[in-house]
Amino acid sequence: MFTFVLKRLAYTIILLAIVSLTIFFIFDLIPVDPARLVCSKQCTPSLVEANRQRLGLDVSVLEQWWRFIVGLFAGRTFGEEGIAITCAAPALGYSFSRHECVTTIVAEAFPFTLSLALGAFVLWLSVGISLGVLSARKKGKFADRAASVFVLVGTSLPTFITGILVVLFIVLRFNLVNPLELGNWHNPFTEPLGWLQTFFFPCATLALAYAATYTRFTRSNVIETSSEDFIRTARAKGLSEKVILRKHTLRAALAPITTIAGLDFAGLLGGAIITEGIFGLNGLGRLSIKAVTQTYDLPIIVATTLIASAFVLIMNLIVDIAYAYIDPRVRTT
């Protein structure tokens, strides 16, 4: 088990290096020159070159990448002595549009994204799994049909529709949340109510589509597992239906859900662009979409892309380790 984790960890690090290098090469191909963008209106070629050097873009892509990697661990200084800016490790670069270290910007945005992702994750897992189990147990009955309506609505309504409806009715019409408070940060530990006000509706909006998918997935898995031979064995032992469902059926039916749940969660940690946009949450998704479409802030784009892929890779590793604990057949192979 230990060597398995160690091996997977090594793979993850190598993959992250390759991903980051690729991102650097892709951004080198983009026909936007950051050195020109940060130049004032009276721009001269010598000023552009000076900017280029200050931003660390005067060297080859490989060299840029290497400096980035070193900066991650050792911190980094941009510019010459007089106007030098130092970003402490882990330095993700320097944003020329916001004149701030990218790490600082990301650290401000991440709590929004984490709150949104975690809240939605908890909501959709609890709703999806319990509805799925209920509908499998009551197959063909009223509860099952009601759940299938929910699945249909949830999967067919895109987030940008449900999000706007939620904002329109719940926030603006019924004034459940002060519109001026929308998107304000509250520390969940010191002001849990304020945090809930900011995040409950965005989380619910984001969770809806996922909950619908997970309901359907759980339902079909529970039904399929219920017809397995080992469930008949459990019944032949004399176990009650409650124990059979809770211990035998759910354990086998929910194992595959671990994998997709981990990956879905990881995907959201990179930023939920639409939900963040609708509810005015300054998370990673909003940060990167702004950097891509408005400010062409390459260091921010590099950082957010890398963070998103790092989450996916790390979550993959965690899911693999978790799965080995859940399914003993994976452990020995």
Add this chain to the structure above:
Amino acid sequence: MSKFLEVTNLNVTFPTQDGEVRASNEVSYSVDLGETLAIVGESGSGKSVSNLAVMGLHNPTRTKITGSAVLNLANGPVDVISASAETVRRLRGKAMSMIFQDPMSALHPFFTIGDQIAEGWHLYNKGSKKDGIKKATEMLEIVGIPDASSRVHDYPHQFSGGMRQRAMIAMALVNNPSLLIADEPTTALDVTVQSQILKLLKDLQKEFNMAIILITHDLGVVAEVADRICVMYGGRIVENGTVDDIFYRPEHPYTLGLLNSVPRISDGQSHRLRAIPGQPPSLISLPSGCAFQPRCEYSSKVTSGACNSTVPSLSDKGSGHLSRCHLDVADLNNLVKDKA
């Protein structure tokens, strides 16, 4: 004197869109403690279906069951067909137990063998988790798993096929049941392992004084372990007798056909294997007469034509040997002799 299990006129039907499937049709059999009853027949003859009904393992919403199956327990008889689901559940594992054909899929892949055996024990016994594992280890030793105290912590996929079936047997016997239903327990196993499992079942029967119902399509298995044999065809019992009755004095053409389709090397002569022509009947639309009539080579000898019109009754033609055929036993024997 009533036997431990008495099944009388058991009917199991599955309503489907194409009509009712009569999987088990007026089936009656009985088995006593210490006795082994083999139920023989091809796939779809109703042998598993009848016994799953005894265990109460059919889905009640999709099955119609009539008749009775009485367990004569120490504290009085219980009819498991008319009893409540909860009552039958409390009999499962303790009064009656079942093992299945494929021991790989019948064991839960995520729990250790020990946990799965102990789980049944905890249902009917008070004890700590440790006691459960101790009991499981004991059971694994009884069914002949070497190094049981460490194998008890293994998962099913770490066991071989034969060991898995041994573990299944240990699981079924952990509460010392009076009746064990073994549904094709050796079908999925290697021939060499088959006889070990059968011997184990026989030994355990002596040790625990169990009634065993052995469901199989393998006559070789039957000859080794059974006391009585029921031959089933098309959802009905067509012949019921002792092992000697069935093997040496068969009274039903289907039984004859079954015996002829098994290779014999005992008498030193070579025989051509004779398969039974045709296909088993559809359980939705059974022939109006004898279910075996379309495949029976002797039905033309019954001059009254009864084979086509009336279902023969299961009649005792002497000494508790029952058979369901319009043909007289003596006539059948003469016909068989003529052929040979």
